[in-house]
Amino acid sequence: MPTVLLLGAGSDMAVAIARKFAAEQYDIQLAGRNAAALQPLQQDLQVRYGVTATTHDFDATSFGSHPAFYNSLPVQPDVTICVFGYLGDQEKAQSNWEEAAAIINTNFTGAVSILNIVADSYAAKGQGTIIGISSVAGERGRQSNYIYGSAKAGFTAYLSGLRNRLFRSGVHVMSVQPGFVNTRMTQHLTLPPLLTAQPEAVATAVFKAAKKKKNILYVKWHWKYIMLIIKSIPEGVFKKLKL
Amino acid sequence: MQKRLANWGNYPAVASDENVFTQEAQLRKFVVSNTHMIARGNGRCYGDASLGEHSISMLRYDKVLAFDKENGILEAQAGVTLDQILDIIVPHGWFLPVTPGTKYITLGGAVASDVHGKNHHVDGSFSGHIIDMDIITGNGETICCSHTAHTDLFWATCGGMGLTGVITRIKFSLKKISTAYIKQTQIKASNLEEVIRLFDEYKHYTYSMAWIDCLQKGDSFGRSILIVGEHAAPEELSAKQKEAPLKLPAKRKLSVPFNLPSFVLNTFTVKAFNWLYYGKNYKKEMHKVIPYEPFFYPLDAILHWNRGYGKAGFVQYQFVLPLNKKEGLVTILKRISDKGWGSFLAVLKVFGQQDSLISFPMEGYTLALDFPVRNGLLPFLDELDEIVLQYGGRLYLSKDARMKQEIFWNSYPNAAKFAAIVQQYNTNNRFVSLQSERLLLTK
Ligand SMILES: Cc1cc2nc3c(=O)[nH]c(=O)nc-3n(C[C@H](O)[C@H](O)[C@H](O)COP(=O)(O)OP(=O)(O)OC[C@H]3O[C@@H](n4cnc5c(N)ncnc54)[C@H](O)[C@@H]3O)c2cc1C
Ligand SMILES: NC(=O)c1ccc[n+]([C@@H]2O[C@H](COP(=O)([O-])OP(=O)(O)OC[C@H]3O[C@@H](n4cnc5c(N)ncnc54)[C@H](OP(=O)(O)O)[C@@H]3O)[C@@H](O)[C@H]2O)c1
Numbered sequence: 001m002p003t004v005l006l007l008g009a010g011s012d013m014a015v016a017i018a019r020k021f022a023a024e025q026y027d028i029q030l031a032g033r034n035a036a037a038l039q040p041l042q043q044d045l046q047v048r049y050g051v052t053a054t055t056h057d058f059d060a061t062s063f064g065s066h067p068a069f070y071n072s073l074p075v076q077p078d079v080t081i082c083v084f085g086y087l088g089d090q091e092k093a094q095s096n097w098e099e100a101a102a103i104i105n106t107n108f109t110g111a112v113s114i115l116n117i118v119a120d121s122y123a124a125k126g127q128g129t130i131i132g133i134s135s136v137a138g139e140r141g142r143q144s145n146y147i148y149g150s151a152k153a154g155f156t157a158y159l160s161g162l163r164n165r166l167f168r169s170g171v172h173v174m175s176v177q178p179g180f181v182n183t184r185m186t187q188h189l190t191l192p193p194l195l196t197a198q199p200e201a202v203a204t205a206v207f208k209a210a211k212k213k214k215n216i217l218y219v220k221w222h223w224k225y226i227m228l229i230i231k232s233i234p235e236g237v238f239k240k241l242k243l
Numbered sequence: 244m245q246k247r248l249a250n251w252g253n254y255p256a257v258a259s260d261e262n263v264f265t266q267e268a269q270l271r272k273f274v275v276s277n278t279h280m281i282a283r284g285n286g287r288c289y290g291d292a293s294l295g296e297h298s299i300s301m302l303r304y305d306k307v308l309a310f311d312k313e314n315g316i317l318e319a320q321a322g323v324t325l326d327q328i329l330d331i332i333v334p335h336g337w338f339l340p341v342t343p344g345t346k347y348i349t350l351g352g353a354v355a356s357d358v359h360g361k362n363h364h365v366d367g368s369f370s371g372h373i374i375d376m377d378i379i380t381g382n383g384e385t386i387c388c389s390h391t392a393h394t395d396l397f398w399a400t401c402g403g404m405g406l407t408g409v410i411t412r413i414k415f416s417l418k419k420i421s422t423a424y425i426k427q428t429q430i431k432a433s434n435l436e437e438v439i440r441l442f443d444e445y446k447h448y449t450y451s452m453a454w455i456d457c458l459q460k461g462d463s464f465g466r467s468i469l470i471v472g473e474h475a476a477p478e479e480l481s482a483k484q485k486e487a488p489l490k491l492p493a494k495r496k497l498s499v500p501f502n503l504p505s506f507v508l509n510t511f512t513v514k515a516f517n518w519l520y521y522g523k524n525y526k527k528e529m530h531k532v533i534p535y536e537p538f539f540y541p542l543d544a545i546l547h548w549n550r551g552y553g554k555a556g557f558v559q560y561q562f563v564l565p566l567n568k569k570e571g572l573v574t575i576l577k578r579i580s581d582k583g584w585g586s587f588l589a590v591l592k593v594f595g596q597q598d599s600l601i602s603f604p605m606e607g608y609t610l611a612l613d614f615p616v617r618n619g620l621l622p623f624l625d626e627l628d629e630i631v632l633q634y635g636g637r638l639y640l641s642k643d644a645r646m647k648q649e650i651f652w653n654s655y656p657n658a659a660k661f662a663a664i665v666q667q668y669n670t671n672n673r674f675v676s677l678q679s680e681r682l683l684l685t686k
Contacts, residue, residue: 012265012303037266040320044306048331187263 001051005029005077007058007114008084009038012183013133016199017081020207022049029077031058031069032084060084060110061102070117079210080118081131082111086148087185093147100147107151112158119162122171129210130166131174132159136218139177139227142243163215174209175216178202179223195222248298251549252289254556254616254644257677263300267385267411273299274409274673275383281676282405284349285324288356289559290644291677292404299409301351307331308412315417316374321351321410326543334489337417338474338535340372344590346540351410356641357402357602361450361472361539364595366418368604370401373415380408381670399664402602404640406679407668422488424475425450425538429529431520435465435576439569439608442593445471450538453591456516457580457612465576467591468519475532484532491534516588552615558644560585560624561611563594563604564636571634572608575627579612582623586613601661603639611642621645643678651682 004021006014009030018028022045030038035055045053058069086106093100115130122128137145138152156175163173180186180196197205202219209217218224233241249256262280264270274280281295285302301322309318315337317328325339326346332338343358352358354376359368366372375389378400386408388397400407430445432438438453445451448471455467477488542548549557564571579585589612597604614620628650631638637654638646652658662684672686679685 010265012263015265015303037268040306040308043308047307047310184263184265187261 001025001027002078003027003029003075004079004081005031005073005118007031007080007082008060009041009055010034011083011085011185012199013178013181013202014081014083015041016203017083017206018045018053019048020200020203021079022051022053024207025049025051026079027051027075028053029056029073030054031056033057033059058114060114061105063110063113066114066117070114070121076121076125078127079129079131080115080122081133081206082115083133084110085133085135085152085185087145088148090145090147103147104151104154107148108154108158111155115158115162119166119171123166123169126170129172129174130159130162131176131206131210132156133176133178134159136177136179136223136227140230140238144243172210172213174206174214176202176206176209177216177218177223177227179218179220179226181219195220195226248283248286248294249556250286250288250290250293252557252559252644253549253552253554254558255291255294255677256556257291257294259294259296259298261298261300263303265303267379270299270304270409270411271379271383271385274379274381278671278673279675281674281679282321282351282355282409284322284352284355285347287345287348287352288641289557290642291681292356292640292643293352293676294678295676301349301409304411305349309414310335312337315419316414317417318412318414319350320412321354322349324349325353332417333420333423333491333535336420336489338420340416340418341366341369342539344540345543347543350413350415354401354410354413355403355405356639357599357604358641359592359594359604361452361592363597363604364446364451364593365449367595367597368401368599368602369415370398370599370602373397373401373413375414376400376410377412378408378410378668380668381673385411395664396668398600399661399668401599402640403600403661403665404678405676406665406674406684408674418474420474420489421477422475422480422484423491423535424480424484424488424532425472425535426475426479426532427470427472427530427538429519430469430471431527432465432467432469434459434463435467435573438465438467438469438591441469442591445469446593449473451592454516454519455576455589455591455610456520456587457576457585457589458583458587460580464580465573466520468516470538472538474535479532481532491536552613555616557613557615558620558624559611559613559642560627561603561609561639561642562627562631562636563607563609563639564631564634565605565607566593568634568636569608571630571636572610574634575610575630578627578630584614584617584620584623588612600657600664601655603637603641605637607636609639611639640678646682648681648683 004026010032035057038055042053042055088103134156135152137149138156141149159175180191197219205219245258248259280297283293283298304320304322307319312335341360353369357368357370377385450472453467453469459466592609594604596606675685
């Protein structure tokens, strides 16, 4: 059976993705900051779908531990999905370096650190799929979340470069650009229902798009056009908007 | 963030913040640092039992932890819904020991309402099948309780409407089946007397319930259809069904996309009943083998059917009267049909004996029907409450949105004992719902 590695496996989106791949008979490796807390999910995947699931300690921001983490996995995964992320507190991050660094290190530096290792391994084997969950927030900086947004922008650019580099080695890289998703990250925000996806819908979209080797996936599709419009607003106008 | 929350009856609706949990540590932290919260499953109780100032959504606390296929034991977190459980267990030849008339409820909700099914007279309510369960109580402690451990907490939690704490894990036994089909028999009864006699005649059947036409008067008063069933044996299936006896044919779901004017649903049920009663078959008794879904969950085939009652919502009225008080049933049904406000159809069922602290069922007749919300409805239901009380009956808390507190305290014989156990585990008034405030069970 093929195996998927989920980095940041405790989030609602990751649970939905794990279940979708397990339903399609993939074995699942669950990696997160607290492996013990992932045990109920591990059991759930085994009982519901009859696949093998394992749990692993992984912290995106302890960069030095990443090589050992990846080498100690019981089998090399065929698909690696980078789900972890940290929205943080924009206002705090503007003046508190620790908060800003946490946002940047989780969303960008940590992702680069672990995916560099995965990419080399896949390039050497000449196969594999890397999926990164970035965000539409990375497509244009807005005053309300530009630290998170710029870290995601970095991640999106990284994924695009990686896709370019690995194309010839037969390794596929997919960037996922969700708009709003109904998860713990957003439970205290008021989200427009029509533009908000459920984690299960994200999971199905990710699975299907990965099968079709899509490069960039927007969920929901409206976001592609919304971002086209947002990106086309001249900077002189944009800077005056309250976004 | 404040959201508008309402349960299945769309009445009442309140502003509440919804807090979603996936891990025990987060949940415990929330419990010990807040007050006036109430656990919420899938919001399928009709009234205000799972509405409160802060709500704890259990829907993502939904991991299935273990399934013993040899002995038929399932262990899961409280937010898993019954429909997900059925998908897991039925293909392996197991079924829910007790199921309500919808599969879109959570395990936690099944315990907190101590739900009953069409097999109550044979298998009792859900609590009888629990092996053990974990509850996070008011001081943040997780207590594992069962029929033999922490029994006070166990019995105050079964049917306790979330007031002892948050149920997090439940382990329970399943029922063995050899097919996913039900051998069903429908019997027409021309009046209430007859259907009550038929219930007795057919009481050896595992499952039974009746639809009553509430509009008939005179000789046809209580005209009804009794539906009884058994899990079908493999040899009872058709050739097509035999190909995969534990698999159901795939089906598409219809949905009511928005609130409809309330006459629509009534017209629909009238048609459905008449179709059953007079439909293609004039025989008194009809037999067929059908998938378990239409047998147990006929209304689930139409998602959001509650919107058929319109914006104002509806209340469901369900009461139980002791076996020797069937004249009470006549009195109440007459009042309802005279008023002409109730739904056209009511569901009648006979409960077997039940020995529990605060659960709804007791040996007798239970009747459930819907009333669209309108002016004058609440005083009318208060009148009905008095009759129920007078005949020694009580109302189902899970359907209740409006009962006066004295009705509750006078009709549930163990109310005071229940309240005392709640006080013990519900430290600092952590768990409070609109219902518990209304019934003066919490402060
Ligand atoms: C179409 C339909 C048919 C029905 N048929 C029947 C029937 O035949 N028999 C029957 O008995 N009932 C029946 N019901 C009622 C339903 O089974 C109960 O109301 C059930 O409790 C709903 O569960 P829920 O998960 O939706 O919980 P909710 O409606 O959200 O909550 C119900 C109660 O459970 C508590 N609760 C939920 N989760 C937890 C938890 N984890 N810990 C502590 N407390 C919790 C809530 O606080 C609340 O008091 C029916 C309902 C519908 C809509
Ligand atoms: N929700 C949205 O609207 C939305 C929109 C666009 C993009 N996204 C992106 O989608 C992804 C999933 O988001 P979500 O909404 O499900 O968010 P979430 O519930 O906040 O989950 C974030 C996950 O990241 C993990 N994580 C945080 N820091 C970590 C670290 N240092 N090491 C390892 N794991 C870490 C968390 O682990 P713990 O469980 O240990 O805390 C958590 O599982 C994120 O990348 C997010 O940026 C979300």
